[in-house]
Amino acid sequence: MKKIEAIIRRERLGPVRKALEAVGYPGMTLTEVKGHGRQKGRLNGQSDTARSEYLPKLKLEIVVDDAEVAPIMRAIMSKAHTGEIGDGKVFISSIDTAVRVRTGEEGEQAL
Numbered sequence: 001m002k003k004i005e006a007i008i009r010r011e012r013l014g015p016v017r018k019a020l021e022a023v024g025y026p027g028m029t030l031t032e033v034k035g036h037g038r039q040k041g042r043l044n045g046q047s048d049t050a051r052s053e054y055l056p057k058l059k060l061e062i063v064v065d066d067a068e069v070a071p072i073m074r075a076i077m078s079k080a081h082t083g084e085i086g087d088g089k090v091f092i093s094s095i096d097t098a099v100r101v102r103t104g105e106e107g108e109q110a111l
Contacts, residue, residue, distance in 0.1 A: 001095040001108060002069050006060040007033065007088040008080040013058055019075035025068075026111050029061040037086070055086060063095055065108050 008016060013030075020028070034054035064072060073090055080088055100110040 001098060001111070002064055002066055003093045003095050004060075004062045004064065004069065004072055004076070005091040005093070006062075006076045006080065007035070007057050007090075008060065008076070009082070009086065009088060010056055010058050012080045012082070015079035016060070016076055019079045020062075020072065023068075023071045023075045025062055025072055025075075026064060027062070031059045031061070033057050033059045037089070057088060063098060063111060065111065 006016075010032075034056050036054055060076070062072060069092060073092070076090055097106055098108075098110040099106050
């Protein structure tokens with residue numbers, strides 16, 4: 001199993017969600033976050049004095065079977081991309097196990 005974490009622009013959530021629905025994602029957790037990358041909070045053309053320390057973003061978290069990683073990652077990338085600084089990042093990490101609290105199912109059955 002893999003965990004996909006995607007940091008995206010808030011205004012790209014609608015298109016990303018539709019693309020995920022089209023590839024049949026199993027569910028996701030959405031968190032409002034703030035941060036900055038290499039641009040250090042600067043938007044295009046801004047000076048250091050005209051910057052926000054942390055820019056608002058959304059973090060999507062999706063845990064999937066290994067075979068589902070590529071289509072879900074492509075769906076996110078295709079709709080989160082604007083070509084501008086601050087489009088975000090996608091991280092993929094391994095998940096040792098998952099447990100569904102209600103039923104006690106483990107592993108992929110818990111997804």
